[in-house]
Amino acid sequence: MDQGIAGLLGAALGGAIGVAGTLGAARLTGRDQRRGQHEHWRRTERRGAYSHLLSKVSEAMRVGGKALDAYEDELPEAGALIGQFDEMVHTLDEAESLVALEGPESAEAAAMELVGAVYQFSNVLVLTHAVDEGEYIPSLHEPPLGSTSLWDAKGKAYEASDAFIRLCRRLLDE
Incomplete structure (x- = not known):
């Protein structure tokens, strides 16, 4: 085989390998970028859901x-304030x-616990007032029912809120 033809074949083969490598790397980079963007989007959506619940709970607890x-x-x-709460x-x-x-699921369970505790506080307050x-x-x-049960229910609602916040921070940092 002529040296010129061998050189051309070598250059063509080397070029093809280079192009294939470049395309493969671009594909992997694109996949990694899409995965990263998706993870960022999921984190943003979760953060929005968590903060929305915490905002609504905070407003309710303020009125409570x-x-x-x-x-x-x-x-x-x-x-009237009890009714509003x-x-x-x-x-x-x-x-x-x-x-x-x-x-x-861990966030779902903590959210259920939080909302349940706030409902309990509300129910105890409504019933205590209704008894009076x-x-x-x-x-x-x-x-x-009475002052002790009211303060206990309020304290449990705040404890559930603190636990939800700690969990959300940990989940968002992962």
Whole structure:
């Protein structure tokens, strides 16, 4: 074989290998970039769902704290504040559903725990107020209602909120 032809074949083969390598590297880089963009998008969606729930819980707990203070101080606006708190709590399901959708399951479970604790605080406050107003008579099998149960329920709601925040921070850092 002529040296010129051998050189041309070698150059062509080397060029083909170079092109194939470049295309392969570009494909891998593109795949890695898409994966990174998808992970960033998922993190952003999760962060949005987590912060939406926390924002709604914070608003509700602020009103719940005012309602509890008004109730304990026997202020005339206590009933209205308790009603407002109860209504706000019933809107938390939508925000909880977003966390369930975005996941992961640990966030869904923590969101359920948080919303459940806020519901419990609201229920204890509504029932305690209703007992005082003569609108509700608890059965003998129900735990006693009063200041202690109110503060316990409020404390558990804040504990669940803190646990949800810690979990979300850890999940978003992964």
